[in-house]
Amino acid sequence: MKSSPLTILFLVLLFQENLFSATADRLLIENTCKGTPSYNLCLSVLLADPHSQNADLTGLAIIAVYAVKNNGYQTLQQIEALKKFHPELMAALTQCGEVYKGVVDVDVPLSINALNLGNPKFAEDGMADTAVESQACERSFQDHAQTSPMTNANKAMEDVANVARAIIRMLL
Amino acid sequence: MMASLSDVENSITTSTLPYSYAPLPNGEQPAGNDRPVHSSRKTALFLVSVFLAVASLVALFAGNGPVLPKNLNTSAVPSTAGMPEKVAPLSRGVEKGVSEKSFHPLLGADNSFPWSNNMLDWQRTAFHFQPKKNWMNDPNGPVFYNGWYHLFYQYHPDAPVWGKIVWGHAVSKDLINWRHLPIAMETDEWYDEQGVWTGSATILPNGELVVLYTGSTNESVQVQNLAYPADPSDPLLIKWVKYPGNPVLVPPPGIDNKDFRDPTTAWKTPEGKWRITIGSKINKTGISLVYDTEDFKTFELLDGLLHAVPGTGMWECVDFYPISKQGENGLDTSVDGPGVKHVVKASMDDDRNDYYAIGTYDAYKGKWTPDNPTLDVGIGLRYDYGIYYASKTFYDQNKQRRVLWSWIKETDTEASDIKKGWASLMGVPRTIVLDKKTQSNIIQWPVEEINLLRTNLTVFKTVVVESGSLVPLNLPSASQLDIVAEFEVDKKTVERLNGADIAYDCAKNGGAAQRGALGPFGFSVLAHEGLAEHTPVYFYVAKGVDGNLQTFFCADQSRSSNANDVDKSIYGSIVPVLKGEKLAMRILVDHSIVESFAQEGRTCITSRVYPTKAINNNAQLFLFNNATATKVTASVNVWQMNSAHV
Numbered sequence: 086m087k088s089s090p091l092t093i094l095f096l097v098l099l100f101q102e103n104l105f106s107a108t109a110d111r112l113l114i115e116n117t118c119k120g121t122p123s124y125n126l127c128l129s130v131l132l133a134d135p136h137s138q139n140a141d142l143t144g145l146a147i148i149a150v151y152a153v154k155n156n157g158y159q160t161l162q163q164i165e166a167l168k169k170f171h172p173e174l175m176a177a178l179t180q181c182g183e184v185y186k187g188v189v190d191v192d193v194p195l196s197i198n199a200l201n202l203g204n205p206k207f208a209e210d211g212m213a214d215t216a217v218e219s220q221a222c223e224r225s226f227q228d229h230a231q232t233s234p235m236t237n238a239n240k241a242m243e244d245v246a247n248v249a250r251a252i253i254r255m256l257l
Numbered sequence: 258m259m260a261s262l263s264d265v266e267n268s269i270t271t272s273t274l275p276y277s278y279a280p281l282p283n284g285e286q287p288a289g290n291d292r293p294v295h296s297s298r299k300t301a302l303f304l305v306s307v308f309l310a311v312a313s314l315v316a317l318f319a320g321n322g323p324v325l326p327k328n329l330n331t332s333a334v335p336s337t338a339g340m341p342e343k344v345a346p347l348s349r350g351v352e353k354g355v356s357e358k359s360f361h362p363l364l365g366a367d368n369s370f371p372w373s374n375n376m377l378d379w380q381r382t383a384f385h386f387q388p389k390k391n392w393m394n395d396p397n398g399p400v401f402y403n404g405w406y407h408l409f410y411q412y413h414p415d416a417p418v419w420g421k422i423v424w425g426h427a428v429s430k431d432l433i434n435w436r437h438l439p440i441a442m443e444t445d446e447w448y449d450e451q452g453v454w455t456g457s458a459t460i461l462p463n464g465e466l467v468v469l470y471t472g473s474t475n476e477s478v479q480v481q482n483l484a485y486p487a488d489p490s491d492p493l494l495i496k497w498v499k500y501p502g503n504p505v506l507v508p509p510p511g512i513d514n515k516d517f518r519d520p521t522t523a524w525k526t527p528e529g530k531w532r533i534t535i536g537s538k539i540n541k542t543g544i545s546l547v548y549d550t551e552d553f554k555t556f557e558l559l560d561g562l563l564h565a566v567p568g569t570g571m572w573e574c575v576d577f578y579p580i581s582k583q584g585e586n587g588l589d590t591s592v593d594g595p596g597v598k599h600v601v602k603a604s605m606d607d608d609r610n611d612y613y614a615i616g617t618y619d620a621y622k623g624k625w626t627p628d629n630p631t632l633d634v635g636i637g638l639r640y641d642y643g644i645y646y647a648s649k650t651f652y653d654q655n656k657q658r659r660v661l662w663s664w665i666k667e668t669d670t671e672a673s674d675i676k677k678g679w680a681s682l683m684g685v686p687r688t689i690v691l692d693k694k695t696q697s698n699i700i701q702w703p704v705e706e707i708n709l710l711r712t713n714l715t716v717f718k719t720v721v722v723e724s725g726s727l728v729p730l731n732l733p734s735a736s737q738l739d740i741v742a743e744f745e746v747d748k749k750t751v752e753r754l755n756g757a758d759i760a761y762d763c764a765k766n767g768g769a770a771q772r773g774a775l776g777p778f779g780f781s782v783l784a785h786e787g788l789a790e791h792t793p794v795y796f797y798v799a800k801g802v803d804g805n806l807q808t809f810f811c812a813d814q815s816r817s818s819n820a821n822d823v824d825k826s827i828y829g830s831i832v833p834v835l836k837g838e839k840l841a842m843r844i845l846v847d848h849s850i851v852e853s854f855a856q857e858g859r860t861c862i863t864s865r866v867y868p869t870k871a872i873n874n875n876a877q878l879f880l881f882n883n884a885t886a887t888k889v890t891a892s893v894n895v896w897q898m899n900s901a902h903v
Contacts, residue, residue, distance in 0.1 A: 180371055184822075187672030195418045195671065202451040203477035203515050206606055207419040214671045221670070221822040228821065256515075257571060257606045 110138050117145055121251035123244050130248060142256055143200055146208065149249035150196045153215055156245050157189040160238050167234055177229045181222035188215045188242070196249070205256040212250035219243045372820070372869075377677040379872040380849035383737045383900035384710055385665075386435060386683035388425055392417050392674075393681040395519075395574060395647035396662035397424055398458040398468050401655045403492040406432050408662065409441055410683070411455060411647075417674040422452040424470070428493055431706045432660070432686050434902040441497050442470070448482055448504045450475040455574060456482075457649065459523040459531070459553075459590075465489065467553050468497075469533065471518040472504060478514040480504035481535070483553050502554060509546070509558050512537050519574045522651065523550070525591040527620050534563045536572030536603055543569035543603060543635055545577075547623045559623045563601065569635030570607035574647045577601055577625070578659060580615070580691045580699065587659030587689065589652045593620055598691065600699065601625055601634050604647050611640045611648050611663070615697065629697065638698055641684075642763075643812060643828040643853075643863040644668060650689060661687045661701060665850060668824035668865040682850055684863055692859060695833055700858035703845060711739055711896035722778065722882035722889045727788075730895065735783070735876040737898040738846040742891055743839045746775055746798060750887040751806070759799040763811035763829030769793035770816075774886040775800065776809075781879040782846050783817065785871040792817040792866050793881065794853045796832075796840050808834045810842075810855040812862045823867045832860035846878075847898065 114137055118127035130152040131137040137148055164182045168175060196211035219242040226233035233239070387393065392413035400407050405428045412425030426441040442453045449472030456470025468484045482503040487496035508517040516537045523531040530549045533556075537544050545563040548556040563577065579588045579597045588597065602613035614634045616627040627633045640648055640663070648663035663684045667674055674680040687701040715732055722728055732738075754774055761773070769777045779795030781788065797809040811829030818825075832855040834840065843854040851864045871877070882889045 183371070184670070184672055187670065187675065191418060191671045191675055195420070198420055201477070202421065203473050203479065204419075204452070204454075206609075210419075211671070217670055217822055218672065224821040 110140075113142070114145065117142065117252055117255065118248075120255055121248045123248050126244055127248045127252075130245065142252070143205075146205070146249065146252045146256060147197060147200050149245070149252050150193055150200070150208070150212065153196075153212065153242070153245050153249055154189055154193040156242050157185050157193065157215075160235075160242060161185050161189070163235070163238055171234065174226070174229075174231055174234065177222075177225040177231060177233075180225040181235060184218040184222050185242075188218050192218070196253070200253070200256075205253050209250055209253045209257070212246045212253060215246035216243045216250070219246065372673055372676060376867075376869050376872060377673065379736070380677060380867060381679070382682060382847045382850055382903065384433060384707070384898060384903060385685060385847055385850055386427070386903050387679065387681065388412060388427075388437065390417070390678045391415065391680070392419055393425065393683075394419065394422070394664050394666070395455045396649050396664060396683060397455050397470065399649060399651040399660070399662050400458040400460065400466065401651070401653050402458075402460065402466055402494065405430065405492055405494075406653075406655075407458075407494060408435070408683070411664075412440065414440065417678055417680040418671055422454060424453050424497075426495075431709070432704050433706045433709065436902070438493060438495055441494075442484060442499070446472070446482075446499060446503065447475045448472045448480055449499075451477055454479075455519040455647065455649075456484075457520060457522040457533075458651070460654075466494070469505070469520040469523075469553065471520065474504075479508065479517040481506035481517075481520050500554065505554055506535075506548065506556055511539070512546070516571055517546075521575055521577055522590050523553075524577075526623075532623065534575055534577050536575035538571040539565075541570055542567045543572040543605070545572060545575050545601070545603070549623075561622065561624055563623060564625045564627075564634065566633050566635045569603075569605055569612075571605075572603035572635070573606050574604040574611075574649060575602065576613075576648070576650055577618075578650055578652070579618075580659070580689065582691060582696075583693070585690060586657040587652055589654065593618065598628075599625055600689075601627075602640070602648070602650075603634050605635050609646055611645055612636070613638060613640060613699070615691070615699070632697075639830070640701065641861045641863050642810075642830045643861075644865055645684060645861075645863050648684075658704075659689045660704060661689050663863075665863055665865065669820075669867050670822045673822070673867075684850075685845060685852060687858070687861075694835055695859070698833070698859060701861055702854065702858040703843075703852070707739070707845070710899045710901060712899055713897040715895045717880075717891070717893040717895070720880060720891045720893065722880050722891060724882060724884055724886065724888055725772075726882055727781075728880040729786075730878045730880060730893070732878055732895060733897060734874070735878045736846065736848050736873070737900070738782070738844070738878065739896040739898050740780060740782075740842070740844040740846070740878070740893065741895075742780070742842050742893040744778065744796060744842070745839060745890045746778075746884070747887045747889075751775065751798075751800065754800050754886060756800040756802045756804050759801050759807050761797055761799050761807075761809050763797075763809055763813075764827050766797075768811070768813035768815045768827045769795055769881070769883060772883045772885050773797060773799065774884060775806075776884050777811070778882040778884055778889045779842065779880075780844060781881055782844060782851055783866050783868050783871045784877045784879050785868070785875055786877060788816070788879075790816060790818055790868045790871040791879070792851060792864065792868075794842070794844055794851065794862070795881075795883075796842070796855070798840075798884075806834070808832050808840065808855075810853070810860045810862065812851065812853055812864045814864055814866060817864075817866045818868045820867060820869050824865070828862050828864065830860050830862075832856050845898070 118124045121127045134148045192211040192215045196208040199208035219239040223239040394411040397409040410425045411422045413420040424442040426438040427435045429435045451473035454471040472482045483500035483505050486494045487498045523533045526532045534545045544565040547559040547563050550556045579592045599618040612635045614627040618625045645663045650661045653660050665682045667680045685703045692700045776797035777795040781791040781793045784791035793813045810832040813827045815825045845852040853862045
């Protein structure tokens with residue numbers, strides 16, 4: 086079977102084209118993450134979503150906000166579990182439950198909305214609010230003179246929210 | 258293209274806030290959750306809750322809100338798999354509540370957080386413009402027309418957070434008492450489907466009114482649209498018509514689809530055309546594009562820009578207007594001439610502050626140059642050193658003044674806004690004139706109509722406040738106040754003092770608790786009697802090595818509330834004090850907003866304050882002097898402020 090050299094050349098170029106665009110998207114992701122406070126966290130969040138391969142900056146911001154949402158749901162489950170095993174922490178855990186519900190029910194939809202409707206400033210507000218809420222949860226244990234069992238979870242949420250916020254800031 | 262429209266629609270639908278975010282009704286117990294409960298259990302639970310409600314009410318002091326007994330909730334805790342749509346506020350911050358005590362033996366009476374209905378209800382203002390509920394942002398199209406002041410505003414009718422925005426509308430005879438009207442413009446066209454965004458009104462010489470506003474199209478492109486009253490003879494201008502040929506402007510080449518918004522009021526050019534400016538950016542340079550038009554339907558983009566400042570980012574809500582060099586009145590936007598300077602103002606998207614600069618306008622070239630390039634737009638003076646954004650002026654031909662409106666956002670959490678059911682205020686409208694004494698800044702002052710709310714004056718004449726002391730001012734109440742005061746530091750002390758390098762910064766120097774030789778001194782507003790919560794507004798005077806004094810004016814939120822989820826920044830700036838001037842301060846306290854003015858409006862600070870204890874009958878006003886070296890003599894007038902229809 087004889088392959089035309091032109092066909093081979095065409096296929097090679099096609100393959101290279103895909104390679105280039107994949108590299109270019111990866112470059113966008115890497116450069117974007119360099120502008121956030123947690124490069125590695127940002128990379129793992131964005132690369133975990135296959136949509137990031139074809140996303141523009143707004144798309145990457147939306148992916149980061151969805152990561153905040155997922156994190157929020159997981160934290161809410163953790164809070165429910167903690168309530169069962171640590172009833173002495175109920176008051177602080179209840180406050181934490183409230184604020185994290187706020188994150189998934191208010192902050193995340195606000196940010197997604199703002200990114201879709203074309204006014205990223207309000208998306209930044211939503212992620213800034215998320216960071217405040219996670220800090221408020223952490224402090225509610227101190228307010229009750231108790232040790233927080235959620236320090237890692239709250240820090241993780243704050244970090245993801247700050248990554249999302251940093252990406253959104255690049256859109257301003 | 259249509260495929261992307263439905264994609265966009267879908268994503269908007271799925272991301273819309275759940276409609277069940279109804280605000281907590283006043284005084285009612287929260288529902289707990291909305292899982293259905295069997296009816297026999299319901300009766301038992303009802304009786305138990307009534308008993309416990311009565312018991313806890315008896316145990317309560319000064320209504321922090323009813324306690325929701327814990328067992329009611331634990332019997333019906335929602336599973337996390339199906340998230341209940343309502344936020345289920347549980348115990349409402351009652352430290353003395355029956356159930357909470359057993360879990361927090363270490364707590365005293367100080368845990369008044371989280372937010373009770375009482376605390377949240379108190380936050381609503383008495384004389385600041387705000388819709389009955391839900392979210393507001395930028396003021397739009399302010400105008401005096403046919404005997405009425407009109408204010409339109411960015412409004413989200415569905416929730417107390419930003420979303421798909423429409424134009425809210427209200428009218429007033431006096432800028433203080435308002436009648437709310439139906440929504441003026443909805444997102445009912447493809448060219449404003451994602452939002453009816455900010456715009457301005459222009460009154461034509463024949464009395465006609467036109468509005469230009471930004472629409473965010475179904476594909477999130479920012480375009481400019483023309484609208485006008487459906488019935489110009491209706492003084493309330495209830496119904497509006499969108500020009501069928503919209504949009505009248507789309508982003509020009511080189512300008513991003515999302516960097517083209519907030520058209521200004523138009524002014525006349527020497528050729529007799531109308532001219533507007535629209536903010537934008539190129540990379541990180543904030544710019545202002547200029548368009549000429551004869552009919553508001555077709556526009557010509559001028560070659561150059563009105564002005565640009567590198568590094569300032571996107572310019573939102575650009576405003577451009579003349580001020581008189583000598584006169585005390587405001588000027589119609591079209592006025593020009595030798596006795597006139599021009600102000601360019603922009604809202605900086607990057608740092609959420611409003612900046613302005615005074616300069617000279619060349620009407621033939623369509624260009625403006627700042628008097629002082631080191632204080633250019635975005636890098637120099639701010640209208641206000643607190644929370645103040647998206648502001649817009651209009652020429653009030655009724656009283657020949659230029660009036661400034663601004664959006665004052667919340668600085669609490671979104672969750673609190675959802676709970677209380679509303680978010681955002683407008684600042685008290687201010688008049689703007691050139692500061693004739695300094696010639697290098699404007700002064701802003703609350704419109705005189707606000708004085709009509711003053712009642713019940715208490716005068717504190719010549720109060721000497723010794724170094725390091727606090728003077729309670731005995732007042733019938735302290736949540737709605739107009740405070741006008743003058744201060745004098747001891748002259749001999751100032752002369753004796755050695756000067757030093759002045760490195761004071763309101764935000765960074767520890768607030769009112771950080772003592773200096775000649776400051777801080779001023780008022781503590783919304784103060785609890787033990788100062789567990791208080792908001793100092795103060796002067797800080799510093800003497801330089803050259804013997805000259807510098808005066809700073811600050812508002813300190815760091816101890817404003819026991820809550821751990823509100824902004825506790827300290828705001829402020831230097832205020833020019835000229836020879837022979839006394840230190841003068843005016844403060845408007847209106848529940849969760851405090852507006853402070855120094856030297857008759859040379860420096861202004863707007864703060865949002867959310868106390869948990871210093872509310873209702875427990876809010877007080879103090880004079881304080883935390884300077885180490887000098888006593889301070891204060892003369893104070895305090896009025897109670899009546900509520901307006903807002």
